[in-house]
Amino acid sequence: MDSRHVVGGAGPVVPGRAALEVSPLPSRCGIRARGEISEITRPSWERALTELSRHHEGVSCVELSEVAFVDVAGVTALAVTAMNLPGGKVVVKYPPPQLPRVLEMFWPGLERIEVTPR
Template sequence: MSPLPGRSGICACGEISEVTRGSWEEALSGLARQHSGVSYVELSDVSFVDVAGVTALAVTAMGLTEGRVVVQHPPPQLPRVLEMFWPDLPQIEVVRR
């Protein structure tokens, strides 16, 4: 996990799973603290996100008082899980690969 240069957001790489969940949730907490309007989550270098990782993202987005989180280039399972459990979550915008 690392901050995105030049804009509000984070960049992740590898897999988001039980092994990396602590880092993921910590990065999302930091994103929420610094959020103002639009925050970005760049996932083009992420090969897998488990359901708990998607849940952490959804819970973070739902906790924002304003704006949205733009998830860029996620692995295919992330949009599917969002559509299955949070089909009408306006706080998340997904920009597919």
């Protein structure tokens, strides 16, 4: 997990634009995302989640404090990744407000994901 995935052009990630940057967390198994998770950026998001699942060691962290928006399909990709892990869980830190609402709506009681709200 030593590579960055950038979609939507070079330069800084600006909320409201279709850009997503995903990088590994330096001190533990996990990823940090910046930008938006939408139809345009979903391939990059799904590649990052696939890579995360390959390196999963019981608890994986997904840090989303700089994600302005995540669509239902982006939350679905996260939920499916968590459900397909061999064990353990995914801790999602500081997601945009729609992520926990979508999880509760479509996957109530999903114990494989723990959300730390903003």
